[in-house]
Amino acid sequence: ERDSHHASVEERVVGLETAFSSGMDRHAKEIAATKDAQAQLLSDTKLRTAHHGTLAERVDKLEKAVVDGNSRCEKELKTTNASVEAMNRRLNMIKEVWSEETPRVPARGF
Structure with missing residues (x-):
């Protein structure tokens, strides 16, 4: 056992x-x-x-892109405004010239 x-x-x-x-x-x-x-x-x-990249790097890149885009838009806006002002001055000169009366020579002997 x-x-x-x-x-x-x-x-x-x-x-x-x-x-x-x-x-x-x-x-x-x-x-x-x-x-x-x-x-x-x-x-x-x-x-x-x-x-x-890290989240901070990605945010920095986005911020830089926004700032660059804003700078580019500001330049384009200034250029466009200058062009519009120049056109406005030209149109005003044309209006002024057209609004003056043209001197006429009196007709003789008719």
Whole structure:
């Protein structure tokens, strides 16, 4: 009976060792997969950050684009206003000349 009990304990220990070993193998695989996934996420994040830049850099670029656009619009507006004023002066000169009476020579002998 003692041998059968001893065998039973030994079988139980072997069963526990097998379960423990297979559990360790499974956990080791899961840990390795998690580390791989984490490394991939880190790589993707670095790539995305390098490609897009930081939020502050992106905002700076947008602000610069807006300022440059405003400066360009101001220049164009000044040029357009100067052109309109020049045309207005010319039209006023033409109106003034046309509104004056043309001197006529009196007709003789008709």
